[in-house]
Amino acid sequence: MRKTFCFLLLVCITLSPLFAQNKHAGPYMTEKQRTMEEKLRKIIVPEVNFEDADIVSVVKYLSELSAKLSGDGQKVNIVVAQSPEDKKNKILVTLALTNIPLYDVLNYMAMLTGMTMRVDEYAVILKKAPPKQPEKKQ
Numbered sequence: 046m047r048k049t050f051c052f053l054l055l056v057c058i059t060l061s062p063l064f065a066q067n068k069h070a071g072p073y074m075t076e077k078q079r080t081m082e083e084k085l086r087k088i089i090v091p092e093v094n095f096e097d098a099d100i101v102s103v104v105k106y107l108s109e110l111s112a113k114l115s116g117d118g119q120k121v122n123i124v125v126a127q128s129p130e131d132k133k134n135k136i137l138v139t140l141a142l143t144n145i146p147l148y149d150v151l152n153y154m155a156m157l158t159g160m161t162m163r164v165d166e167y168a169v170i171l172k173k174a175p176p177k178q179p180e181k182k183q
Contacts (some may be wrong), residue, residue, distance in 0.1 A: 077166035085121065085148035085164065092143045093150055100125055100136040100158060104164045104171070111147055119145065123169035131173060136160075 074082070088111055095103055104123045111121040127136070136158050142150060148164075155162040155171055163170045 053072065074164075075166060078164055081121075081166060081169070082148065082164045084115065085169065086146045088121070088147040090114065090147055090150050091146055093142045093145075095138045096141055097137045097179070100138050100154070100171070103138045103154065105142075106146065114147075123151070124168050124170045124174035126170060128173070133180070 090107075090110065093107075104125050108120045108123050112118055115121070125136075138154055138158060140150070140154055140157065142153065149167055151162055151171070154160075158171075159174055160171045161174045163172075
């Protein structure tokens with residue numbers, strides 16, 4: 046019994062890094078998703094300073110900036126998935142950061158605006174987080 050427990054513990058410890066690769070994409074990232082995430086982490090943004098800026102304008106700016114900073118001249122595709130209501134009530138971003146990877150800029154922006162960030166094979170997708178379900182009382 047004790048040997049079985051020790052074996053299972055060893056297996057869990059050995060496999061745990063496989064399930065902690067990306068909290069946004071889950072443990073099963075494709076090679077292209079991994080490549081995209083690496084690119085986002087390598088692009089260091091010298092400075093961003095937005096005050097009540099429309100998220101669509103911010104994303105457009107960051108995409109253009111990524112082409113200048115990436116080294117390969119390729120823009121990072123960033124998609125903002127918005128409902129018609131979100132388009133009417135603009136999502137505003139206030140953010141001031143220096144010397145930070147583009148991945149983290151997008152992640153902070155998502156957190157501050159109540160959105161989620163997903164690294165896909167060809168783009169980063171920002172969308173409104175689903176509303177939290179109230180906990181059921183027992």
